[in-house]
Amino acid sequence: xxxxxxxxxxxxxxxxxxxxxxxxxxxxxxxxxxxxxxxxxxxxxxxxxxxxxxxxxxxxxxxxxxxxxxxxxxxxxxxxxxxxxxxxxxxxxxxxxxxxxxxxxxxxxxxxxxxxxxxxxxxxxxxxxxxxxxxxxxxxxxxxxxxxxxxxxxxxxxxxxxxxxxxxxxxxxxxxxxxxxxxxxxxxxxxxxxxxxxxxxxxxxxxxxxxxxxxxxxxxxxxxxxxxxxxxxxxxxxxxxxxxxxxxxxxxxxxxxxxxxxxxxxxxxxxxxxxxxxxxxxxxxxxxxxxxxxxxxxxxxxxxxxxxxxxxxxxxxxxxxxxxxxxxxxxxxxxxxxxxxxxxxxxxxxxxxxxxxxxxxxxxxxxxxxxxxxxxxxxxxxxxxxxxxxxxxxxxxxxxxxxxxxxxxxxxxxxxxxxxxxxxxxxxxxxxxxxxxxxxxxxxxxxxxxxxxxxxxxxxx
Numbered sequence: 381x382x383x384x385x386x387x388x389x390x391x392x393x394x395x396x397x398x399x400x401x402x403x404x405x406x407x408x409x410x411x412x413x414x415x416x417x418x419x420x421x422x423x424x425x426x427x428x429x430x431x432x433x434x435x436x437x438x439x440x441x442x443x444x445x446x447x448x449x450x451x452x453x454x455x456x457x458x459x460x461x462x463x464x465x466x467x468x469x470x471x472x473x474x475x476x477x478x479x480x481x482x483x484x485x486x487x488x489x490x491x492x493x494x495x496x497x498x499x500x501x502x503x504x505x506x507x508x509x510x511x512x513x514x515x516x517x518x519x520x521x522x523x524x525x526x527x528x529x530x531x532x533x534x535x536x537x538x539x540x541x542x543x544x545x546x547x548x549x550x551x552x553x554x555x556x557x558x559x560x561x562x563x564x565x566x567x568x569x570x571x572x573x574x575x576x577x578x579x580x581x582x583x584x585x586x587x588x589x590x591x592x593x594x595x596x597x598x599x600x601x602x603x604x605x606x607x608x609x610x611x612x613x614x615x616x617x618x619x620x621x622x623x624x625x626x627x628x629x630x631x632x633x634x635x636x637x638x639x640x641x642x643x644x645x646x647x648x649x650x651x652x653x654x655x656x657x658x659x660x661x662x663x664x665x666x667x668x669x670x671x672x673x674x675x676x677x678x679x680x681x682x683x684x685x686x687x688x689x690x691x692x693x694x695x696x697x698x699x700x701x702x703x704x705x706x707x708x709x710x711x712x713x714x715x716x717x718x719x720x721x722x723x724x725x726x727x728x729x730x731x732x733x734x735x736x737x738x739x740x741x742x743x744x745x746x747x748x749x750x751x752x753x754x755x756x757x758x759x760x761x762x763x764x765x766x767x768x769x770x771x772x773x774x775x776x777x778x779x780x781x782x783x784x785x786x787x788x789x790x791x792x793x794x795x796x797x798x799x800x801x802x803x804x805x806x807x808x809x810x811x812x813x814x815x816x817x818x819x820x821x822x823x824x825x826x827x828x829x830x831x832x833x834x835x836x837x838x839x840x841x
Contacts, residue, residue, distance in 0.1 A: 480509040480517050481535070489533055493616040501611065505531070511668075515579060515684070520621060528621040529608055534582065538615075542576055562771050564778035567720075571781035574839040575663065579684035582617040588683040589619060590833035595654045601646035601677035622679040624671025627796070635676070637803065642676035644802030648809055650680050651793055656698075656813040658826045659689040663785030665792035667799075687785045688826070688838055691819035692718050697786070698814050701740055704733065712736075720780025728777055731770035738763045739790045742806040751797035751806070760791070 481489065486507070490498045499505060502521045509517040516534040523529060535541075550569055557565060578584055586607035593604045605620035612618050630643070650670070654660040662669075664685040671679045696718030703712035713729055721732075738760065742751050752759060771777050779787075 480512050481533075483507040486519070486533065489536065490531075490616070493533070493613045494611065516615075521618075523608070523611075527608075529611075529618050530605070530621045531611075532582065532617040532619070534580070534615040538580055542580060546573055546576070562768065562776040564776060566778065567781040568779055568784050571784045574781075575685055575687065575785070578686070578839050581614050582612060583614050584836055585617055585684050586612050586619075587833050587835040588686045591660065591686075591829055591835050592654065592680060592683055594829045594832055595658050595660065596650065596680075599646075599649045599653060601642070601675075602650045603673065603677065603679045604683075605679070605681065622671065622673075622681070624673050624679045627667040627670070627672060627799070630672045630676075631799065637801075639676045640800045640802050641804055643672060643678065644797050644800050644804060645809070646676070646678040647793065647796060647800075648804075648806075650678055651789060652810075652813055655689075656694060656817065657822065658829055659691055659694050659822055660826070661687050661689070661785055661789055663687050663788055665789050665796060667796060685785070687782075688830070688835075689782060691823045691826070693720075693782050694822060695817075695819050698817055700736055701743065701814075704737055704740055705744060720782050721777070722780075724777065725774060728771065728774045731767055731774055732777070734770065735763065735767045739787075739794075743810040744807060746805065746807045748803050748805050750801070750803050751794050760794075 486509075487499075490505075494501060501524070503524050503526070505521040506519050508519075510520050510530070511518040515538055516532050519531045519533065521529050521531050549572075586609075589604060589607045593606060596602045596604060603622055605622050608618040608620075627643070630639075635643075647665075647670070651662055651665060654662070662680075662683065662685065664682065669680070669682040671681065673679060696715040699711055699718065700715035702708070703710075703715055709726065709729070712733060713724075713726065716724060716729060716732065724732075742749065756762070
């Protein structure tokens with residue numbers, strides 16, 4: 381990946397954190413939202429247009445924003461029927477691609493976070509960004525004792541940016557909901573708002589790093605960087621630099637089947653050991669959030685989008701799995717209630733079970749297999765369309781907020797496993813995690829780990 385330094389006009393725009401910057405941003409996002417609303421309305425009224433072409437334009441517009449509008453659209457794209465198909469397909473492919481801050485701007489931002497003598501606290505600090513994402517950018521640095529670190533510096537005025545983007549996103553979803561209320565997004569938006577506001581606080585992410593180092597301490601195939609306490613603030617996170625290659629770069633080198641399996645196994649552990657042993661899930665499994673070690677283990681890098689669940693919710697995930705195994709509708713209904721689905725008919729539950737079977741299928745067959753055996757790349761989309769049609773027929777559903785990141789993680793991880801071409805016995809790996817599950821023990825482990833890592837309580841609204 382190559383980076384270019386912004387010109388003077390771009391840097392001035394980055395540095396403009398006042399009212400006019402907010403107005404410019406609202407004009408830009410309002411135009412995109414208005415276009416979305418008009419196209420969706422036409423779509424529902426039967427007016428034909430080149431939706432796929434417009435969806436591509438929309439992806440280009442949103443991909444240039446630094447705020448959460450992109451992440452929200454990606455999240456909704458994993459819920460069957462939450463967006464029209466053309467938009468969901470395009471938005472699911474978005475990756476953060478914000479332009480980097482220039483050196484003079486970085487120097488001012490670092491002085492704001494660490495004081496005017498901040499450069500004396502490093503032996504070296506690379507001027508060019510090593511990576512950029514939706515909320516900030518990363519610079520390589522070396523501490524006086526020789527420790528190599530990554531400094532993740534947040535873009536300016538991100539709180540106002542988040543608030544602005546969320547207003548626009550709620551407007552777009554609200555307009556769509558007036559046209560099609562099959563998937564009621566109220567709780568989804570509450571969850572999205574809370575998690576995005578948590579991501580703005582890098583002291584919280586530092587706590588998440590400590591938490592994941594504790595939860596994955598017994599898994600040698602996953603590495604998690606340690607934060608540097610004295611060099612981290614709410615808008616600057618300094619942590620260990622972990623050497624690794626991007627997943628796509630590794631795949632381009634044509635790894636062996638064993639190497640592909642090793643990456644997938646490490647990824648499975650990184651996401652599901654925390655969930656089934658501690659009730660914690662990483663809600664953003666795209667390939668930019670981890671790198672591959674030389675031994676084909678993984679470095680888990682970005683820990684901003686974390687969700688902590690009550691033990692009964694994790695019990696509900698396991699109960700739904702058992703219910704599908706046994707065709708036990710009563711247990712399935714109980715599981716959905718534990719997840720937070722309310723006022724749901726048995727008919728709606730049966731429709732949701734089709735989506736659940738799609739998600740759980742690889743975990744229910746005791747044999748080595750790929751994550752998806754159907755060669756059709758649109759197979760998952762076809763299942764989603766059937767589920768959406770069924771939900772529309774049975775009166776719709778209101779997904780609880782607890783459901784959102786679990787669904788996103790399952791879909792996102794499945795996509796990565798598919799890209800890796802892994803062939804594993806997913807059933808046995810899953811059984812290893814849930815064999816001795818006990819909700820009370822999970823609660824105790826969770827409490828101890830959160831206390832040790834000094835994780836603040838989650839934002840609930």
